[in-house]
Amino acid sequence: MNETRLFVLAALSRRGPMHGHQLRRDARLDRADLWSQVKPGSLYGALHRMADEGLIRPLRTEQQGALPARTIYEITDEGHRELRALRDEAFTEVDLRPDPVDLALAVSTDLDRELLRGYLEDRIAALRARGSRIEHQLDRRWPDQNIADDLIVEHARIRIQGEIDWHERVLADIDKLTAPR
Structure with a gap:
């Protein structure tokens, strides 16, 4: 179960197209560290991997002032299928890891x-x-x-x-x- 992938796909599905910084901010605001293994720093790498896999796609690139250019991503139909599969896996797997x-x-x-x-x-x-x-x-x-x-x-x-x-x-x-x- 890849919690970062589930988080990103769910966020894009629920909130619409976003860039990595918005996802990182949402992870922090949602306090994802309290209830998951999602690490805000891992989101950028996850975005690139999911784009390579066709789960999300770059929609456009924006740049405001002197800020770095940011790629806005949206979830694809394949990403929606993956989201359903990941959510199903999360709900049906009981994973009590040995401590x-x-x-x-x-x-x-x-x-x-x-x-x-x-x-x-x-x-x-x-x-x-x-x-x-x-x-x-x-x-x-x-x-x-x-x-x-x-x-x-x-x-x-x-x-x-x-x-x-x-x-x-x-x-x-x-x-x-x-x-x-």
Whole structure:
């Protein structure tokens, strides 16, 4: 599943022709980093690849003042088909990726318990910070925020809280990790 491709095609389908800078701005305004792996810096390369594949096409080039020339892209019929396929894939695939922390925990029986405790406490602090960032999104609505956006933020909040709960459980059982069964 290519989230950047899905984002670009959906944006062009929904909002009409745009240039890369507009897409990058939309990714930032939509807070795509909270709910996807879309990196604004990867959008320009994605535009060129999708144009080469016939999913989008250059419509025109514009230049305002001293700003660089910008190519305006529009989605093609093939791009609309790809958008439907990507959306179908996103809705039908359940992808719960293994977390590297699980492997690290499985192979850390020889690790000093206090060092392990420190790692876990640091991870909990990082998760709480990320959770706090998500919570603040609920306080700072953006102009066209809708119920889907609210649900996406809530999904992220619930997932982070689940991670915090699991890490706290590991901390509570830390003495059992090195004990023989």
